[in-house]
Amino acid sequence: MNNWIFLSYPLNPQAPAYGGGHGFAEKKVKQMDHGDSCDTKSWSMSNHIGTHIDFPRHFSTRGKDIDDYDPEFFIFFQVFIADISPAEPELIITPDHLDISQAPADTDLLLIKTGFGGLRGQDIYSQDNPGFHPDLADYLRERLPALRVFGFDSISLSSYAHRDLGREAHRAFLLDNNHPILPLEDMHLEQIDGHTEIKQAIIAPLRVTGADGAPCTVLAKVKRQ
Template identity: 45%
Template sequence: MIFLSYTLNSSTPSYGNRNRFGIDKKSAITQGDVANDSTITTTVHIGTHLDMPYHFYENGQTISAYNADFFSFSNILFLEIRPEALVIKDELIRQLSLIDDLGYDLLLVKTGACAHRAEETYWSQNYGFHPDVYTVLTERFPSIRVFGFDTISVSSFQDRTIGREAHRRFLNPDHPVLLLEDMDLRCVDASSIFTSFIIAPLRIEHCDGIPCTVMATVV
């Protein structure tokens, strides 16, 4: 089993470089305290995380709406693409249009951005996805409930208007496809065969984003 999510640290990038993950040690053994005890300060939209419908809809679902089985997947559709622009549309829709639905429950898209996560362009010139991807995805693959990818957000920082509409489309409470952003897909590719896939969310009530650990068995 491998991790497909990143650890969190002070260097974790955030969308538009707006936020930082902070950890502060309140007591330290090296300072004579009995134990180490730390606090963290963070947005929930940093590192590998799920966007919940509540992120863009006041009546949208939060973590309490989903049972444990929701986060276990058995039929993964994995695609590698070469983005043609910062907002990915036709190059992904073309691939989706050629694939027969085999009961897929999770879509993963690798753009290659994960290889450049340490660079400023990862958050300042990030790939996003066009809202029309949602339309094709839900029409052709109605069982897919999560869309994961190796970019920092479904919204390109260079086209936030389209990005906001993409969020609204995917997170529509009537038929949401949860967004699993900022995945670590460096060690998987189109030849990978997934035999198990688990998203382990931090179960924060009434919250719009959920930090996650993602694990998979790949052969």
């Protein structure tokens, strides 16, 4: 039996921001209970808030932005889950932490479950998050030549405690002209693990012209036994 589930968080004022920065805010504009004809709100947020994807433009003025990607780019049929939980706070994840020996060569979406998502809503999640080492980028390119996106349940590719290394990691993943791999950050992966079979996944970013990154809704078709 196949079920569609969300692998992304809804946006709300409680959404954590990297390092405790600017988050999501909403303001009522019209209210029917105040005599208006309808309800409307205005939203204020960073484009790197909640479950979101980074594009190469995030770290290069010449990098691709959201407009450079066709719709088909965001549809995935070969999804592999690597469960490395529980990851320690401030851990830098290297190839040694990651077993992808069973991942098919045509894997197009890699999901890394760190277990840190269970701490979302606490300060530790946004300020002491695990991050990823720059060497991981070429490691994944070599072993998974079809990989387009890798997602994880940590607030950023960059550990807030190791921001210089995090900037290097972003450049390593995003700025390879032959094979960029886009990070999908702050995913909701509590309901899946390495034994979950995902038949299809869709990443639906908020489309804003020229965006270097965007909040996303992520859907997955999961096979249940």
